[in-house]
Amino acid sequence: MAQASIERGGLTLEDLGGNRKRHRKERVVRRVFLTAALLSIAISVAIVASLAGGTIDYLSKVEFSQMLVMDWFPRRNEFGLPAILAGTLVVSLIAMVVAAPLGLGAALYLSEFAKSRSRRMLKPILETLASVPSVVMGFFALRFISPDIVQKLFGGAEFFNFLAAGIGVGLLVTPLVASVAEDAMHAVPSGLREASFGLGAKLRTTSLKIVVPAAVSGITAALILGISRAIGETMIVAIAAGGTGGSGFNLDPLRGGQTMTAAITSLATGSDRAAGSGAAVPSLYFVGMLLFFMTLGLNLFSERFVRRVRRRY
Amino acid sequence: MQARVVATGSAAAREEVRRALTGRRADWRSVVFHGVLLLTLLVALVVLLVLLADVARAAIPVLQERGGEFVSSGTSSLPVRAGIKQGLIGSAFLMLFVAVLSFPLGIGAAVYMEEYAKDTGFTRFVNTNIRNLAGVPAIVYGILGLALFVGLLGDVVGPGSVAGRSLLAGGLTISIMVLPIIIITTQEALRAVPRSIREGGFGVGATRWEVIRSHVLPNAAPGILTGTVLSMARALGETAPLIMVGAVTGFFVAQGGPGEQLQERFTSMPTLIFAWTKKPQPEFQDLAAAAILVLILAVFLVNLAAILLRNRYERRW
Numbered sequence: 300m301a302q303a304s305i306e307r308g309g310l311t312l313e314d315l316g317g318n319r320k321r322h323r324k325e326r327v328v329r330r331v332f333l334t335a336a337l338l339s340i341a342i343s344v345a346i347v348a349s350l351a352g353g354t355i356d357y358l359s360k361v362e363f364s365q366m367l368v369m370d371w372f373p374r375r376n377e378f379g380l381p382a383i384l385a386g387t388l389v390v391s392l393i394a395m396v397v398a399a400p401l402g403l404g405a406a407l408y409l410s411e412f413a414k415s416r417s418r419r420m421l422k423p424i425l426e427t428l429a430s431v432p433s434v435v436m437g438f439f440a441l442r443f444i445s446p447d448i449v450q451k452l453f454g455g456a457e458f459f460n461f462l463a464a465g466i467g468v469g470l471l472v473t474p475l476v477a478s479v480a481e482d483a484m485h486a487v488p489s490g491l492r493e494a495s496f497g498l499g500a501k502l503r504t505t506s507l508k509i510v511v512p513a514a515v516s517g518i519t520a521a522l523i524l525g526i527s528r529a530i531g532e533t534m535i536v537a538i539a540a541g542g543t544g545g546s547g548f549n550l551d552p553l554r555g556g557q558t559m560t561a562a563i564t565s566l567a568t569g570s571d572r573a574a575g576s577g578a579a580v581p582s583l584y585f586v587g588m589l590l591f592f593m594t595l596g597l598n599l600f601s602e603r604f605v606r607r608v609r610r611r612y
Numbered sequence: 613m614q615a616r617v618v619a620t621g622s623a624a625a626r627e628e629v630r631r632a633l634t635g636r637r638a639d640w641r642s643v644v645f646h647g648v649l650l651l652t653l654l655v656a657l658v659v660l661l662v663l664l665a666d667v668a669r670a671a672i673p674v675l676q677e678r679g680g681e682f683v684s685s686g687t688s689s690l691p692v693r694a695g696i697k698q699g700l701i702g703s704a705f706l707m708l709f710v711a712v713l714s715f716p717l718g719i720g721a722a723v724y725m726e727e728y729a730k731d732t733g734f735t736r737f738v739n740t741n742i743r744n745l746a747g748v749p750a751i752v753y754g755i756l757g758l759a760l761f762v763g764l765l766g767d768v769v770g771p772g773s774v775a776g777r778s779l780l781a782g783g784l785t786i787s788i789m790v791l792p793i794i795i796i797t798t799q800e801a802l803r804a805v806p807r808s809i810r811e812g813g814f815g816v817g818a819t820r821w822e823v824i825r826s827h828v829l830p831n832a833a834p835g836i837l838t839g840t841v842l843s844m845a846r847a848l849g850e851t852a853p854l855i856m857v858g859a860v861t862g863f864f865v866a867q868g869g870p871g872e873q874l875q876e877r878f879t880s881m882p883t884l885i886f887a888w889t890k891k892p893q894p895e896f897q898d899l900a901a902a903a904i905l906v907l908i909l910a911v912f913l914v915n916l917a918a919i920l921l922r923n924r925y926e927r928r929w
Contacts, residue, residue: 322819335717335724336725339738339791339795342745343745345756345760346748346752349756349759401656403652405649405653408649412649423919424656425656426919427660430845430912432851432882435667435904435908436663437889438667439667441889442666474656502646503646528747531748533851534882537852538889538890560749560751563754563755567855584759590749591752594747594748602743
C-alpha cells in the first residue's frame with residue numbers, strides 16, 4: 300500500500316506512520332515494560348505490608364513499658380529495646396571508625412592522586428573487597444580478627460565481641476564509602492583545581508582545601524550511606540558478636556551482645572521457635588520494621604545530599 | 613640569580629621552572645600525605661590477602677584429604693562425611709532464579725524508566741523508590757520472603773512437610789532482593805548511550821521499540837552485562853534472607869528430580885558455611901574454611917568476569 304502511493308508520487312503522513320501492526324506491537328511492548336517498572340512499587344508495598352501484620356500483633360501483646368527494660372530475651376518475655384539498639388549503635392560506630400578514614404582516603408587517592416594506569420589496577424582491589432560475601436567476613440572476624448587482633452591487643456576481650464564484628468562490618472562498608480565519595484570528588488569541576496594550581500598550590504593543598512570542601516555534601520552522603528549499610532549488615536554480627544537467643548544491655552566493645560539484625564536471625568533460626576511467649580516471633584517483624592524505617596530515613600537523607608551536590612555545578 | 617639561556621619547551625626548561633617554584637626542596641609533608649592515602653587503599657589489599665591466607669591455611673588440609681569427595685557428599689552430622697554438594701546445587705539454582713526472573717524484569721523496568729517514561733512527579737517517585745529498595749537491608753527482604761512466600765503462599769511454593777520453606781521461596785526472595793540493583797545498573801548503562809544514536813534510529817522511521825532493540829540495547833549491552841554479572845555475585849554470597857526463608861542449616865536428604873526439588877528443602881553455600889561456623893566441633897570450622905575457599909573463588913571469578921567485561925567493552929562517547 301505504502302509502496303504503491305510512493306510510486307504514484309503522493310506520499311501521505313499515513314504512509315510515514317508505518318502500519319497498524321507495528322503500532323500495536325509498540326503499545327504492547329510499552330505496557331510490558333511499564334508493568335516491570337510498577338513491580339518495584341509493589342515490592343515496597345509488599346515489604347511494608349508483610350512487616351505490618353507481625354508488628355501490630357507484637358504491639359498488641361507487648362506493653363510499651365516492657366520494651367524499656369534493659370535485656371533482650373524475647374523467649375523469656377524480655378523485650379528490652381535498649382539492648383539491641385546499643386549493640387547496633389556500638390557496631391555501626393566501630394564500623395564507621397574503620398570505614399570512614401579508609402574509604403575517604405582511598406577515594407581521595409583514586410580521584411586526585413592516581414594516574415589512570417594505577418587507577419585501573421587499584422580500583423578492582425576495592426571492588427574485590429566489596430564482593431567478599433558477608434558470611435566469609437563474619438568467619439574472618441570470628442576466626443582471625445577476634446583472637447589474633449582484638450584479644451592480643453586487649454587482654455580482657457571476650458571471644459565474641461563487638462569490636463571484631465565492627466571491624467569486619469567496617470571493612471565490608473569501606474568500598475561503598477570509597478565509591479560514593481569518589482563519585483562526588485570526581486564531579487568537582489577541574490576548573491576549580493586548575494585555579495588552585497595556578498595560584499601555586501600543591502596537589503595536597505588543592506585536594507584538601509578545594510576538592511574536599513567542594514565535594515563535602517557527596518562525602519557526607521557516602522558516610523550516611525555507609526552507616527545505613529552498617530546498621531543493616533547481618534551475618535558478620537550474627538557470627539562474630541555472639542548473643543544467640545538474646546543479650547543484656549552492653550556498650551563495651553570488648554564484650555559481645557546482640558544487634559537488631561542479629562536478633563532477627565537468631566529468632567528465625569532458633570530451634571525453639573514455638574517456645575517462649577507468643578510475642579517472640581512477632582517481635583521479629585517489629586524489629587524488622589524499626590530497621591526498615593531507620594535505614595529508609597538514612598537512605599532518603601543521603602539521596603537528598605547527593606542530589607544537592609550534583610545540582611551545584 | 614645569574615641569567616641563563618634554556619630553550620623553552622625542553623625538558624631542561626621544565627626542570628628549571630619546577631626547581632625555581634619548589635625551591636629545590638622535596639616537600640616531605642606532601643610525600644607523607646600521598647603515602648598515607650595510598651596506604652588506605654593498600655589496607656584493602658592486605659585484608660584480602662590475609663583473609664585468603666587465613667582461610668586457605670585451614671581449608672587446604674581438608675581439601676587435600678577429602679578432595680573430590682568433599683564436593684560430592686551431602687550434609688551430615690559427622691564432620692568426616694559432610695560435604696558441600698547440596699550447597700553447590702542450591703546456590704546454582706538460586707543464581708538460575710536470578711537469571712530467569714530478575715534479569716528480564718529488571719532490564720524491562722530500566723528500559724521503561726529511561727526510554728519511555730517522561731519526567732513527571734510519578735517517574736521521580738518510582739526512581740526514588742527503586743533507589744530505596746536497593747538500600748533496604750537484606751534481612752528485611754528475608755522477612756518479606758518469610759511472610760509472603762512461606763506464610764501466605766506456603767501451600768503453593770512448598771506443599772507438604774517443608775511448610776513453604778522451599779527452594780522456590782528462597783529463589784523468589786533472592787530475585788526480589790537483587791532486582792533493584794539490576795534496575796539501577798541497567799539505567800546507568802542506558803543513560804550512557806548518547807541521544808544521537810537514538811535519533812539516528814528515529815530518523816529512518818523506526819518506532820521506539822525498534823530503536824531500543826536495534827540501537828540502544830546493543831550499545832548498552834556491555835554495561836548491562838557487567839551490572840547483571842555483579843548482581844549474580846551478590847546473589848551467590850547472600851545469606852541472611854535465605855536463613856529467614858528457611859534454608860536448611862542442619863542436615864537433610866535431597867530427593868527427586870529438579871522439578872520436585874524446587875518445592876523441597878534446600879541449602880546454599882553461604883548458609884552451609886554459616887551453619888558450620890556455629891557448630892561446636894572444631895572439625896566443622898575447618899570444613900567451613902574449605903567451603904569458604906570454594907565460595908570465595910566462585911564469587912571472585914564472577915567478579916573478575918565483570919571487571920574484564922567492563923575493561924574490554926568500556927567505551928567513551
